[in-house]
Amino acid sequence: MRIAIVGAGNVGTALAVLLQNAGHKITGIASRSEKSALLAAERAGVPHDTDPARFTKEADVVFLTTPDRAIASVCDQIAYAGGFSPETVVAHTSGAHSSDILRSAALAGARPVSFHPLQTFANADAGIRNLAGSFITIEGHPEALPVARQLVADLNCRLLEIPTGGKPLYHAAACIVCNYFTTLLDYGLKVMESAGVAREDALPALAPLIEGTFKNIMRVGPIQALTGPISRGDAGTVETHLEAMTKIMPEAIPLYRHLGQATVKLAKAKGTLGEPEKRELLKILGGVHE
Ligand SMILES: NC(=O)c1ccc[n+]([C@@H]2O[C@H](COP(=O)([O-])OP(=O)(O)OC[C@H]3O[C@@H](n4cnc5c(N)ncnc54)[C@H](OP(=O)(O)O)[C@@H]3O)[C@@H](O)[C@H]2O)c1
Numbered sequence: 001m002r003i004a005i006v007g008a009g010n011v012g013t014a015l016a017v018l019l020q021n022a023g024h025k026i027t028g029i030a031s032r033s034e035k036s037a038l039l040a041a042e043r044a045g046v047p048h049d050t051d052p053a054r055f056t057k058e059a060d061v062v063f064l065t066t067p068d069r070a071i072a073s074v075c076d077q078i079a080y081a082g083g084f085s086p087e088t089v090v091a092h093t094s095g096a097h098s099s100d101i102l103r104s105a106a107l108a109g110a111r112p113v114s115f116h117p118l119q120t121f122a123n124a125d126a127g128i129r130n131l132a133g134s135f136i137t138i139e140g141h142p143e144a145l146p147v148a149r150q151l152v153a154d155l156n157c158r159l160l161e162i163p164t165g166g167k168p169l170y171h172a173a174a175c176i177v178c179n180y181f182t183t184l185l186d187y188g189l190k191v192m193e194s195a196g197v198a199r200e201d202a203l204p205a206l207a208p209l210i211e212g213t214f215k216n217i218m219r220v221g222p223i224q225a226l227t228g229p230i231s232r233g234d235a236g237t238v239e240t241h242l243e244a245m246t247k248i249m250p251e252a253i254p255l256y257r258h259l260g261q262a263t264v265k266l267a268k269a270k271g272t273l274g275e276p277e278k279r280e281l282l283k284i285l286g287g288v289h290e
Pocket of ligand 1: 065
C-alpha cells in the first residue's frame with residue numbers, strides 16, 4: 001500500500017519505519033515543523049514537507065499521528081485542501097478518540113478508522129523495538145477495517161476490535177493499568193523510603209515480587225491471584241500499617257485506604273473473607289459496608 005504519514009513524532013516515525021520494513025511504500029512524511037518532518041523522513045529515506053496535504057492525495061492510507069488535540073483540525077485542513085481521494089483509508093492512532101473525529105475525511109468520501117497501538121512509545125526507537133507482538137485496537141468504517149486488519153498483521157501485531165462508542169473507557173482502562181501502575185510503584189517506593197530503605201535498593205528488591213504477582217495474575221486472573229493481609233482477613237496488620245503511616249507520612253493514607261477498600265471487594269469475590277472480617281476491615285479502612 002502507499003502510505004502517507006502526518007505528524008512526525010514518536011508513533012509517526014516508528015510506523016513509517018515499520019510499515020516500510022513490512023514492504024509498504026511511504027509516499028512522504030509531513031509535520032508541523034520542518035525539523036521533525038526531516039528527521040523522520042531521513043529515517044525512512046522518503047520525502048518530507050510541512051504541508052499536511054502534500055503526500056495524502058496519492059496514498060491508499062493516511063496516518064494522522066499528531067497529538068490527540070490536533071487530529072481533527074489537521075484532518076479538516078487536509079480535507080479543505082482536497083487532499084483525500086475517495087476510498088482512501090484515513091487512520092489516527094489515538095486511544096481515547098474514535099474514528100468519529102475524522103468526520104471531514106468521511107465527508108470527502110474517505111474511510112476513517114482508529115488504529116491504536118496498545119504499547120508505549122517513549123521514543124521512536126523504543127516503538128520500533130517493542131511494537132511487534134503488541135495488540136492494535138481498531139474500529140471505524142466497515143470498508144476501512146479489512147485494510148486496518150491487514151496492516152496489523154503486516155506489523156506482526158495482534159488484533160483487538162472495539163465498538164466505536166467504547167473508545168474513551170477502553171483508553172481509561174489502558175491508562176489505569178499502564179500510567180497508574182507507574183504512579184502506584186512510585187508511591188510504594190516513597191513508603192519504602194519512609195521505612196528507611198533507599199529507593200535504589202527498594203526497586204530491585206521489589207522487582208521479583210512484582211514479576212511474581214504479574215505471572216500469577218496472568219495465570220489465574222486478579223481475583224485468585226490476590227494475597228496479603230486483606231485477602232487473609234488480618235485486620236490487625238492493616239491497622240499496624242495505618243498507625244505507622246499516620247506517624248511518618250500521613251499523606252500516603254488516603255490512597256492506601258481507597259485501594260484497601262477496593263481490595264476488600266476483591267477478597268470477598270475470592271471467597272477468603274467472611275462477613276465479620278469484611279466489616280472489620282471496612283471499618284478500619286473507612287469504607288462503607290454494602
Ligand atoms: N506515545 C505513545 O506511547 C502512544 C501510544 C499509542 C498511541 N499514541 C497516539 O499517537 C499519536 C501521536 O503520539 P506521539 O506520542 O507520537 O506524539 P508526539 O511524539 O508528540 O508527536 C506528534 C507529532 O505531531 C506533530 N504535530 C503537532 N501538531 C501538528 C499539526 N498541527 N500538524 C502536523 N503535525 C503536527 C508534532 O509536531 P512537530 O512537527 O512540531 O514536532 C510531532 O512531531 C497521539 O494520538 C497519541 O495519543 C501515542
